[in-house]
Amino acid sequence: MNGEEFDELVSFFDSMARTEWLSGVHDTLKDKTGSWENKDVLDVGCGTGRLLLRGADEAARLTGIDLSSEMVKASIQNFFFHNRSEKSEFVVGDACDLPFEDGSFDLALSTCVMFLLPEPQLGIKEMIRVLKRGGTIGMLNPSEKMNQREAFQYCKNHQISGFEQTAMLKWANVSTRRHRYSSGDLTALLKENDLFEVEHHEVLDGLAIVTIAKK
Structure with missing residues (x-):
């Protein structure tokens, strides 16, 4: 994977982040991670920064990292438009080699990213390394149920059409070619890395899983 693969997809991913279905998932993730008040928050694979904007009024500091330089530029621009540039930082970097010191963040997030990596466990x-002791990790991953047929049925059941349907079907297609997880898989992976209080919340009628855990 390289950032140039995603440079031309900025508009698509920004629009996808604003779909009703993914916006709803982001709201769930924000809710399940609790208050961001006075916290240093990291979003790995931040895209255009839409998730981090949800906590811009609470957090002490918001940091986004993405492999795509164009995504980073879009994040900087979005925070400028929302007058939140002073408490944010966006950098180009690799999710498997984060350019941050150990224990730098209170909360580490990742949505629609880990399942794309050749080795998601890395x-x-x-994410765990750069998390402070007592910090929280929050992730969104496609479940084992996610595929084109199930995604299409979800769209049909919820009267989702147009771009919103196209975005979900593309996510489903990529998921089946990369990585999907059960709650058990995710629990085992996180506990192997010394996280605890692992909890899972099914979203999109079980097509995806929001996972929260403590370090």
Whole structure:
């Protein structure tokens, strides 16, 4: 994987982040991670920064990292438009080699990213490394149920059409070619890396899983 693969997809991913279905998942993730008040928050694979904007009024510091330089530029621009540039930082970097010191963040997030990596466990270990003791990790991953047929049925059941349907079907297609997880898989992976209080919340009628855990 390289950042140039995603440079031309900025508009697509920004629009996807604003779909009703993914916006709803982001709201769930924000809710399940609790208050961001006075916290240093990291989003690995931040895209255009839409998830981090949800906590811009609470957090002490918001940091986003993405492999794509164009995604990073879009994040900087979005935070400028929302007048939140002073408490944010966006950098180009690899999820499997984060350019941050151990124990730098209170909360580490990742949505629609880890399952894309050739070795997702390496990215998850990096998220844990840069997390403070007592900090929280929050992730979104496609479940084993996710595929084109199930995604299409979800769209049909919820009257989702147009771009919103196209975005979900593309996510489903990529998921089946990369990595999907059960709650048990995720629990085992996180506990192997000394996380605890692992909890899972099914979203999108079970097509995806929001996972929260403590270090």
